[in-house]
Amino acid sequence: DAKTTQPTSMDCAEGRAANLPCNHSTISGNEYVYWYRQIHSQGPQYIIHGLKNNETNEMASLIITEDRKSSTLILPHATLRDTAVYYCIVRVRGVNNAGNMLTFGGGTRLMVKP
């Protein structure tokens, strides 16, 4: 799986958009970009994924650059409950039973402040 680079930590004011960057310059054509988050004392939670198009769901938006070498996770209106470690992971979509594990890097510790 391609290596990702994320800032160690970020702050965001409550109610503002949180923009979390991720660099994945060695991403392969068949690798997806996944985002997970881990709130303190809980297991990681899936947020969103994408291949090359921008994606949006009820939790967040994912913006992937045209060359796919970087992406940004956007939490449009951050709340205190969004304080967590956010992990950007790139990997091939699981096919049958092969290679489906996630490789977690250090992630970005997002602190949402009142």
Added chain:
Amino acid sequence: SAVISQKPSRDICQRGTSLTIQCQVDSQVTMMFWYRQQPGQSLTLIATANQGSEATYESGFVIDKFPISRPNLTFSTLTVSNMSPEDSSIYLCSVQGQGRYEQYFGPGTRLTVT
């Protein structure tokens, strides 16, 4: 989504003993994963457990230390054998979603070895 429970949620164990962690899923899943999260660190995959076959261990993890059972499609156990203080971690099980894009994680088992 899949709902995953783990038992115990936490335990304090003495050096040299073993602990078996249980993972129960509310639906049938083919692939289950066991991760370790050492204090202040990111998640590291221990092994992949498919029903009906031997678990596949990642580099640095061996079956004698972390035996895994996968008796059916909704249940798995991970045993931490002959524990030492270095085994103090959170142990998480995870399953792949039906769409094979996302993974779901249990709440984790917080193990302290004294």
